[in-house]
Amino acid sequence: MDDPHCDAEALRRTYANFRYVNAVVSGLRHTYRHDIRPLLSATAPRTLLDIGSGGGDVARSLARWAVRDGLLLxxxxxxxDARAHAYATGQPAIPGLQFRRAHSADLVAAGERFDIVLSNHVLHHLGAAELGALLVDSERLSRSVVLHGDIERHPLAYLGFGLGTWPFFRRSYIRVDGLTSIRRSFTFRELAGVAPPGWNVRRELPYRLMLRWQPPPDSTRISTAEKERRAHA
Known part of the structure; x- marks a missing residue:
């Protein structure tokens, strides 16, 4: 999928099928119930930023669930990625949901802020410098909480995904890219080892990791990720 010259129709099918895969492996419903819904209100509007949204299935689910629960989000x-943006914006519109072709750094430069910042299955795509930059951007963009969910690398995760997807998704990149993603993802110990102070990692099912941050009580303090970035600049 990262190949700019990959088959366009196979890529379209991949975006279309992500909603089925993420329904099983992303743990999104748990994240919504446990981390997001308690921050929402029926009277006070809240904002959420989904970084690296791909085909948009995660953002769509969150927007729908908030409406279903009578919450303002x-x-x-x-x-x-222009291809992801084109697919996402080509789907039926949902009130309260907008797609933008942008990097997190673009929003930081514009001075934008959101109550909740999250990503799904993005971390394993990043090198060390890119990961550090994302965490700095996330702290600058979030008022309340940052939630970066990703796959946990584990032999059983690889075996289970391989067997579970083998009969399906033959004409998309779901299976081959999914297996590659598992091989490239972090273990719990690895992610905890690179997380800056102030960030914590928790293990979730099935074979998932959640990298989480909340702003310190003194909002004037320089963020921990930013301190590390400056120290290594």
């Missing part, structure tokens, strides 16, 4: 989903 505006969702902004960003992805720099």
């Amino acid at each position: 505006t969702v902004t989903a960003i992805d720099p």
Whole structure:
């Protein structure tokens, strides 16, 4: 999928099928119930940023669930990939949801802020410098909480995904890219080892990791990720 010259129709099918895969492996419903819904209100509007939103299935689910629960939530989903943006904006519109072709750094430069910042299955795509930059951007963009969910690398995760997807998704990149993603993802110990102070990692099912941050009580303090970035600049 990262190949700019990959088959366009196979990529379209991949975006279309992500909603089925993420319904099983993303743990999104748990994240919504446990981390997001308690921050929402029926009277006070809240904002959420989905970084690296791909085909938009995560953002769509969150927007729908908030409406279903009678909660006020505006969702902004960003992805720099023109192909992902074209697919996402080509789907039926949902009130309170907007897609933008952008990097997180673009929003930081514009001085934008959101109550909740999250990503799904983005971390394993990043090198060390890119991960550090994302965490700095996330702290600058979030008022309340940052939630970066990703796959946990584990032999059983690889075996289970391989067997579970083998009869399906033959004409998309779901299976081959999914297996590659598992091989590239972090273990719990690895992610905890690179997380800056102030960030914590928790293990979730099935074979998932959640990298989480909340702003310190003194909002004037320089963020921990930013301190690390400056120290290594």
